[in-house]
Amino acid sequence: MDNAVTNDTIIALATSSGVGAIAVLRLSGKNAIEIVNNHFKSKFGQKDLTQVKTHTIHLGNIVDKNRIIDEVLVSVFKNPNSYTGENVVEINCHGSVYIQQEILQLFIKNGVRNANPGEFTLRAFLNGKMDLSQAEAVADLISSNSAASHQVALQQMRGGFSTEIENLRQQLLNFASLIELELDFSEEDVEFADRTEFKNLIDKISAVLKRLIDSFALGNVLKNGIPVAIVGEPNVGKSTLLNALLNEEKAIVSHIEGTTRDAIEDEITIDGVAYRFIDTAGIRNTEDFVENIGIQKTFEKIEQAQLVIYLFDLEKVKHKKTLINNSFSEVNKLKEKHPNKHILIIANKADTINNTLKNEVKKVFKNNDILFLSAKEKTGIYELTSTLTQLANKGALSNNETIVSNSRHFEALTNAYSSIKEVQKGIESNISTDLFAIDIRQALFHLGEITGEVTTDDLLGNIFANFCIGK
Structure with missing residues (x-):
């Protein structure tokens, strides 16, 4: 990933564009607090934003030299305890489009650049504040248009799905390490991984992956x-x-x-x-x-x-x-x-x-x-909507089970499941360990794709390009 993504300071409007009661502009980067401090005059005497406590709000004016642009509230979040893991400043100003643009252009003139779509969340991922599936859930949460889609996105953003995938991956990784060790000692015919225990683990992983894959049918319709x-x-x-x-x-x-x-x-x-x-x-x-x-x-x-x-x-x-x-x-x-x-x-x-x-x-x-x-008299419509609710089959949602709603995750899970099924066949056929070790590596790779242990610049570019600017 280009170092410019994490080394410079970015700015974007975090609220919807257009006229409103207030607007919020967000800055993130190593120098974000210092840059805002250069154009902030407190209403309560001299105040240095670089010296204030994190997670504090300050009333004052944003000024361009001697010209006051607007009276604002400035929120300061110091690294690493911020959304992006960097220094973050949020400026609450009045919702005039003119004021928004004046503040935006002021900071751009002073070394800040416009954020790319999803760049704040991308930085959060790169700085370890969330994994990739949680980052994608942020976009789903913003676009959720019903209680069900909101609940699915919120559960994923809180890490329920990530935890389940990471547990599977870690268990598989532990056994994979033992199998790789066996390959190093193949001439001595040493067995480090208990085959019965390994078979039970593979069967368990296969069952969990199948459940997650099957949940996509519900998750996809709840989302869309x-x-x-x-x-x-x-x-x-x-x-x-x-x-x-x-x-x-x-x-x-x-x-x-x-x-x-x-x-x-x-x-x-x-x-x-x-x-x-x-x-x-x-x-x-x-x-x-x-x-x-x-x-x-x-x-x-x-x-x-x-x-x-x-x-x-x-x-x-x-x-x-x-x-x-x-x-x-x-x-x-x-x-x-x-x-x-x-x-x-x-x-x-x-x-x-x-x-x-x-x-x-x-x-x-x-x-x-x-x-x-x-339909004309609108009698029986309640019975119809009640029936639709029953047919929606929200049992998994009500039970707070993990539901997959992201097509990228579904594809990765399907690929991991295919690799695990090949491992199962290998165990049942009692084939040589080195032959199904490849399938284990493939399963680990596909599970890693979900949470971001395995990434490419193209993958990150495709994911975050779909985010709104300011998030």
Whole structure:
């Protein structure tokens, strides 16, 4: 890593750009306190910021020679007890864009440079204040848009995931050292690593890695929102249901079939979990070229969705009861084509039928869970959202288990798991130690990639380029 990254002093606006009540500018570097001190005049007599205690706040003016730019609060954090592990100063000024830029340019003129995206957190990582997975969690925490994604990011930032990975890596490293020692004494046919104990360890690591890899399915949707496709024939109330869930007129509602010709998406949070609802074009045979494109997109959205809501119209069923069997047949087709997706069946316009017809519908759908609601009247919407909460499967989150939500971590865990499986095969086949020692090294390498024991400049560049400036 370029020495300039850690040797110079950087500055950035830590709050959102634009006008606000206050703004915060952050400086970090060996000379940060000294540089700010040169342009700070305390409201309480002479005060040298280089001599004050760490983690203290001081009222005064930022001045450019004899010109006062603004009255500010200056917070001083001395190394190593700061976010970056360096000397850090935060300047709270008034939120005028003019004031922000005047202070920023003042320090740039005096030897400070603009921070790169994520450079404060990069310095925290380089100075050992956090590992790489914790640094990535900072970005996830900033971008979290629901209670669930916030909890996953916070748990990772606090080091829960890092601790689990480091424990696995350390145990494997201890045995790897003994196996490497055996290779050095191969001619003496000496065995330092107990094979039974080693096999048990590899089995344990394999199980933990599998659990972490499997958690990504939940972690990814909690982080990005659970995609829910609303599908069915034309004019059964899909757009009305979307509007009822969002509590706004997002989609056009019309009695004319085929109104929705493109997928319409919006996101809401239910019980702390973000859902991306997708209103799709009605599925039917049509000669309309544009509508056919929309129907093709419907099938694409079903593929992408974590959950599929199949909607049918009870009012149509009332006039033609054979349509119950048609709807049941369509649901079965969806289940056969997508056996791993949860299909939630909803009978819409329940306000237009009696209990006798409801019972007939339940009889046809047999053991399938089916909800009766009226999207237009907004009755039964609470039952739908409650069902969605149950289907979100937040058990691991509630139990405070480690959940993987980062695709880079998922890839590294998958690679480490593949290497561990090769070690297991080697142990079972009783092959020579030197043959599976390579796979052990590979597993250690991939686990090290997660926490940052193994890094490259390109890897760090890719990770921190996605951060906002000022963090």
